[in-house]
Amino acid sequence: MDMKLFETCKNLIINAENVVVLSGAGISTESGIKDFRSRTGVYQMAPEYILSLDYFYQNPREFYHFALQNLYHPDAVPNSGHEILAKWEREGKVSHIITQNIDGLHQKAGSKNVIEFHGTMKTASCLHCDKSYKTEEMINRFQTINEFYICDHCDTRQKRERFIKPDVVLFGDTGEWFTVEGFDRILHMIEAADCLLVLGTSLKVTPFSTFPQYRRKSTPLIIINIGDTPYDTDPNTFVIPESIGKSLSLLDEQPST
Template sequence: MQKIETLASWIQESERIVFFGGAGTSTESGIPDFRSAAGLYQSEQHSPYPPEEMLSHHFFVERPEVFYDFYRTKMIHKDAKPNTCHHLLATLEQRGQLKSIITQNIDGLHQKAGSSRVLELHGSIHRNYCMGCAHFYDLDTIIESVDLVPRCTSCNSVIKPDVVLYEESLDQTILYEAMEAISSADLIIVGGTSLTVQPAAQLVSYYQGNRSVLLNIDATPYDHRADLHISHKIGEVMDQVSRILGQ
């Protein structure tokens, strides 16, 4: 409890907060993470193809039917709702304290909670583009397509989700904005991420302050560097912080 009170106190005293989050931010919204014991990678270990392969660029190009079957059933959670963490961050943004959310998630829950300053390192399921003419399609197009592989109504080319697959590079503009946000923050909260996916995990090294917070159940390479380390579910921690702050 003392650590949570310290976190709440730091939040109250900060003016340039940056939140860096991963899959664990959304697990309490019913979206499975990837690498934990109950994560997506473990649940698919008996599949003919490992998730890392199915979520790769070459697999999307070579076996789009298998990709889309996996993508629709495992990666899309349209009915998921924001949890306490998402809502608290949105409130802090509205109060002018939180300057940026940097997320590895593709679910759009931060925006659904009301946040607007969201840098999506790995893209979003809510944006989809034709690989031929770049026509935009929303998520419902992917879900409701009568074809297993959705195709453009204009040129009949394959539609690709605007998510960063393995073998693809991150958007350099978003990376630069994330670096700038972290380097100018007076408090960074890192939550729900194993900090093992590169180059995203390297971004936390740009923080120059002395109030870094790590919220993660499992151990990470960043544990020894955090000024405050809380090993509990991020939603539960943020719920207690919200109560202390009177939100």
């Protein structure tokens, strides 16, 4: 462990007044949630295609069975990494967390300004009338209704038009933030940051992976991730290849001087 690097990053965060965080699956694995692409990840059990919009339409029951087993973690609890970020937000240090995660652990820890870029597994919505269903209700429907994935609040000629889809962004899908307005809001946050903190993501899935490109040249980029990212050798970039909870705990310690 490079303690000199930790001291440098600690001072960068101490002196920052507007830290923006980009988080990925790596922060949630420390709460026992599987990531996607590692040797023990979700995609070792099934191909990526199972989380596509096409597969959802073609095999809604099989899709839900997989998603409820592997993407929904209502009993998971935040770890020290989530809690420190929430503390920094309360202290006025962190302004926004932009996350790829769909587990809601940032909010459970107390963070308020969270953008769930890839959506959430807490709810599902009718693709026709937008009626919202809690995931607990979808589980009950799954167990008791044959065509549980078809909205009974509205009516259309084609049942497929009123499928109830979890509020997550699938492959071939778009989400709330996948608009010109949504992108502009996120890019404005990143451009305004005086420190960009990347946690637990390889930054290889677009468009999320492009966000660090929009920081100002003077804005330091701190990456805490076990594994390489495309930004590791960029100027003004500091890479900590350690666990997130351990690293943030060290960065949260009071300076020795």
